[in-house]
Amino acid sequence: GQQLNQSPQSMFIQEGEDVSMNCTSSSIFNTWLWYKQEPGEGPVLLIALYKAGELTSNGRLTAQFGITRKDSFLNISASIPSDVGIYFCAGWANFGNEKLTFGTGTRLTIIP
């Protein structure tokens, strides 16, 4: 099935650094979502974006819905140890095929 391309695939950063990751698609979406998954758990929704150009924050997290509707990015400021995990973007398109399409994931590791 289709997957969205996320980059980078993995990141190794020091505590306190800012993190930036993005997600691109060949097709447009109505809604972009960012999830975090910890080992052995299901994904948890972090941020939902509803319209092109939208910039939304949730605490230290900020995400944007790209103008073309084919991309999105997620920033994490001042990273802390509990930010460790895998971050997935997901797109939702209600064009008769209503399902979430997930990105390939970005694995975040924080070096003490």
Next chain:
Amino acid sequence: GAVVSQHPSRVICKSGTSVKIECRSLDFQATTMFWYRQFPKQSLMLMATSNEGSKATYEQGVEKDKFLINHASLTLSTLTVTSAHPEDSSFYICSAHPAGGWAYEQYFGPGTRLTVT
């Protein structure tokens, strides 16, 4: 609120046997439930979508006779992996769409790790 549980969390079975995984929405009614499979270090891939009281819709390449899905009530969906083989070993995650929720809204269970020996 919006809690989804899965049972069991881990299961080991022998090749050729069948395994049933339950997905329950604990504090809301779910008109639609989704089943995903996730291989190590990979993304979630949708296997099938099930609506309460009707047959599941399977994604291309997913064998419906091998992965039996039953969505018998608004709070329970089950996935049965029939005649399991080692290549079916994976992390199976369900999600539930709440009745009256936003179209994209899904709450994910904690997953079930299946190991077929």
